[in-house]
Amino acid sequence: MSQSEDNLLKKIIGHAKEYGFIYPSSEIYDGLSATYDYGPNGVELKNHLKRYWWEAMVQANQNIVGLDAAIFMHPTIWKASGHIDAFNDPLIDNKDSKKRYRADVLIEDYLTKIENKIAKEESKAAKRFGEDFDLDQFRSTNPRVLAYKEKINAITQRLKEALEQSALKDLKSLIEELGIADPVSGSKNWTDVRQFNLMFSTELGSLSGASNKIYLRPETAQGIFVNFLNVQKSGRMRIPFGIAQIGKAFRNEIIARQFIFRMREFEQMEMQYFVKPGEELDWYQHWKEKRMKWHQTLGLGQDNYRFHDHLNLAHYANAACDIEYQFPMGFKELEGIHSRTDFDLKAHEQHSGKKLQFFDPIENKSYVPFVIETSIGLDRLFLALLSNCYTEETLADGSQRTVVKLPAPLAPIKAAILPLVNKDGLSEKAQELFEQLKFHLLCQYDSKDAIGRRYRRQDAIGTPYCVTVDHQTLEDNTVTIRDRDSMEQERVSVTSLTSVLQEKCSMVQLLKQL
Numbered sequence: 001m002s003q004s005e006d007n008l009l010k011k012i013i014g015h016a017k018e019y020g021f022i023y024p025s026s027e028i029y030d031g032l033s034a035t036y037d038y039g040p041n042g043v044e045l046k047n048h049l050k051r052y053w054w055e056a057m058v059q060a061n062q063n064i065v066g067l068d069a070a071i072f073m074h075p076t077i078w079k080a081s082g083h084i085d086a087f088n089d090p091l092i093d094n095k096d097s098k099k100r101y102r103a104d105v106l107i108e109d110y111l112t113k114i115e116n117k118i119a120k121e122e123s124k125a126a127k128r129f130g131e132d133f134d135l136d137q138f139r140s141t142n143p144r145v146l147a148y149k150e151k152i153n154a155i156t157q158r159l160k161e162a163l164e165q166s167a168l169k170d171l172k173s174l175i176e177e178l179g180i181a182d183p184v185s186g187s188k189n190w191t192d193v194r195q196f197n198l199m200f201s202t203e204l205g206s207l208s209g210a211s212n213k214i215y216l217r218p219e220t221a222q223g224i225f226v227n228f229l230n231v232q233k234s235g236r237m238r239i240p241f242g243i244a245q246i247g248k249a250f251r252n253e254i255i256a257r258q259f260i261f262r263m264r265e266f267e268q269m270e271m272q273y274f275v276k277p278g279e280e281l282d283w284y285q286h287w288k289e290k291r292m293k294w295h296q297t298l299g300l301g302q303d304n305y306r307f308h309d310h311l312n313l314a315h316y317a318n319a320a321c322d323i324e325y326q327f328p329m330g331f332k333e334l335e336g337i338h339s340r341t342d343f344d345l346k347a348h349e350q351h352s353g354k355k356l357q358f359f360d361p362i363e364n365k366s367y368v369p370f371v372i373e374t375s376i377g378l379d380r381l382f383l384a385l386l387s388n389c390y391t392e393e394t395l396a397d398g399s400q401r402t403v404v405k406l407p408a409p410l411a412p413i414k415a416a417i418l419p420l421v422n423k424d425g426l427s428e429k430a431q432e433l434f435e436q437l438k439f440h441l442l443c444q445y446d447s448k449d450a451i452g453r454r455y456r457r458q459d460a461i462g463t464p465y466c467v468t469v470d471h472q473t474l475e476d477n478t479v480t481i482r483d484r485d486s487m488e489q490e491r492v493s494v495t496s497l498t499s500v501l502q503e504k505c506s507m508v509q510l511l512k513q514l
């Protein structure tokens with residue numbers, strides 16, 4: 001991560017804590033790494049994101065229904081899904097610093113350093129040649145850039161092969177050959193690379209022992225697969241149909257860093273779409289486009305998203321991609337879209353001995369459906385919103401403000417109700433307005449400090465509208481509505497205030513763009 005990216009992330013972390021979005025978990029006990037608590041504004045934003053996803057998936061599609069499966073499930077589920085045998089990360093310890101790393105991430109970080117060197121060469125050349133600079137030509141001809149690229153390709157190829165073949169010795173050799181040192185201590189004294197299963201386990205009931213071992217789910221998807229027939233039968237669903245679920249997932253990440261990007265306890269919003277075998281690649285394309293469109297309605301900038309198509313497919317997939325977003329630390333995975341074939345349902349048939357098939361009345365035969373999965377991390381989506389909307393502005397009068405320009409339907413507080421001054425009956429009138437609005441929108445009444453400072457506080461938590469009660473209100477029953485982004489004010493009558501604000505903050509305006 002470059003210094004400016006690192007600074008931006010630090011600012012966002014500080015802002016999130018100061019303004020009640022996100023706190024480090026167990027902070028008074030010095031925290032618990034990679035776990036976070038969402039504060040009063042954070043929980044509101046998170047709930048709105050869940051609602052927007054749910055309405056776009058379940059409410060807007062006649063053939064998608066919801067589910068809320070238990071976190072604890074029968075342990076054989078994780079045998080069938082492959083998580084017990086293969087949900088591993090390769091880890092390596094530094095003998096001197098006693099720090100633990102993911103071996104593949106150490107190598108990827110090394111690759112990023114080479115990429116940064118290429119970027120430096122490019123920016124130096126751009127300065128040297130000025131307007132005549134041709135970036136494509138420079139990239140394809142400059143000897144230093146070409147040598148760096150060759151090195152990147154060679155390392156990437158070896159890394160890929162080592163990971164695919166679980167060749168742990170090769171991973172260690174690569175780390176040693178590249179002279180990769182512990183980023184903390186600088187030591188190159190490494191242990192061998194070992195596989196580390198990412199699932200958390202605990203015991204069921206009061207007896208400990210292997211037979212009572214259960215797992216905290218590492219993905220919500222398996223709860224959907226094992227309920228496939230329950231939902232299909234009870235809802236009389238016909239293929240194609242989808243099951244959507246939002247819930248917590250747990251992974252014992254070896255390196256958990258970059259704030260809420262990689263956590264040990266996080267939330268997923270997943271949808272499994274069951275289709276007729278042979279039609280899966282068309283549906284895969286369909287969901288790729290639909291999910292990208294959903295992201296773009298959030299208004300975070302089209303250029304901040306890209307697809308990353310997987311070239312090395314997992315054994316159960318016949319197509320897969322990520323929707324990547326440009327986080328403060330660069331383009332990273334935000335959502336995965338996978339064509340999972342019939343792998344999961346078939347594996348559960350084998351391990352449970354129960355049929356998980358759909359009877360197609362038109363073809364008069366039963367089959368195991370194929371599955372397209374869309375899987376997005378709610379916390380990553382939260383980080384995308386917060387980091388994109390966090391803005392530091394210098395105003396016309398030279399003063400500074402920090403404003404979080406969240407889309408109004410997602411903002412934690414929709415309107416602040418502010419008496420201009422705390423006298424002449426203005427606070428009473430403002431309280432009356434709060435009572436008028438409170439069953440329709442989440443509002444905040446604030447009468448402390450000068451009006452300018454109150455506006456700044458609301459800007460910092462992303463409140464899109466400030467309703468100010470002034471002396472004119474007492475004369476003609478009108479108030480001003482200040483727009484957070486333009487800072488312009490319009491006067492509206494108190495009688496229409498609720499409907500005006502509801503319209504401005506309605507989720508429907510996002511849904512209609514889909």
Ligand code: GAP
Nearest residue numbers: 219221261262263266334335336375376377380
């Ligand atoms: N059921 C498929 C599945 O779980 P995944 O790519 O491992 O696929 C899906 O995870 C999404 O969950 C990711 O795109 C990411 O947004 C989120 N996610 C995964 N691990 C995470 C972590 N440790 N912290 C936060 N979000 C995570």
